[in-house]
Amino acid sequence: MNTIAELFANRILGVAILSWFIAQLLKFIITFVQEGKIDFGKFVASGGMPSSHSSFVTALAIGVGEVNGYDSSYFAIAAVLSFIVMYDAANVRLQAGKQAAMINQIIKVLEDPSLDAQQRLKEILGHTPLQVAAGCILGIVVGLCAFL
Numbered sequence: 001m002n003t004i005a006e007l008f009a010n011r012i013l014g015v016a017i018l019s020w021f022i023a024q025l026l027k028f029i030i031t032f033v034q035e036g037k038i039d040f041g042k043f044v045a046s047g048g049m050p051s052s053h054s055s056f057v058t059a060l061a062i063g064v065g066e067v068n069g070y071d072s073s074y075f076a077i078a079a080v081l082s083f084i085v086m087y088d089a090a091n092v093r094l095q096a097g098k099q100a101a102m103i104n105q106i107i108k109v110l111e112d113p114s115l116d117a118q119q120r121l122k123e124i125l126g127h128t129p130l131q132v133a134a135g136c137i138l139g140i141v142v143g144l145c146a147f148l
Contacts, residue, residue: 015059015142015147016063019058022142023050023052023055023138024042024044026138027048030048050134051090051127051132052135054089054127054133054139055142058138059139059146061082062140063147064077065078066144086135090127090129
């Protein structure tokens with residue numbers, strides 16, 4: 001079997017990608033409902049509700065657990081990876097986003113005309129704990145439903 005065919009045949013990877021896509025689609029829908037605007041950038045944006053990072057790695061871990069058993073070393077590795085990603089999203093990246101917002105405010109106060117909007121820092125990098133929890137729940141649901 002060639003590599004491309006093997007990738008498409010990997011059910012665990014497919015479930016993880018599906019869970020990520022659903023999370024990104026939900027971000028798009030939530031933005032449309034809340035702000036009344038269509039923002040296709042939400043399909044690839046980081047940050048927001050629900051956390052697609054959390055959904056992706058949780059669905060991956062559930063898929064590994066369903067295929068290899070929840071007592072397997074493979075599931076342990078996937079679960080630990082999931083915890084690290086979710087911790088990073090809710091803590092490290094969230095704080096980096098807050099720092100970017102503060103730096104952008106400082107730039108605005110200084111009114112540095114040499115910095116245009118493209119040079120400003122991206123502020124939405126991480127997730128609140130609720131966004132991470134929602135992504136985690138979504139990943140669990142998608143992962144379990146896919147292996148029923």
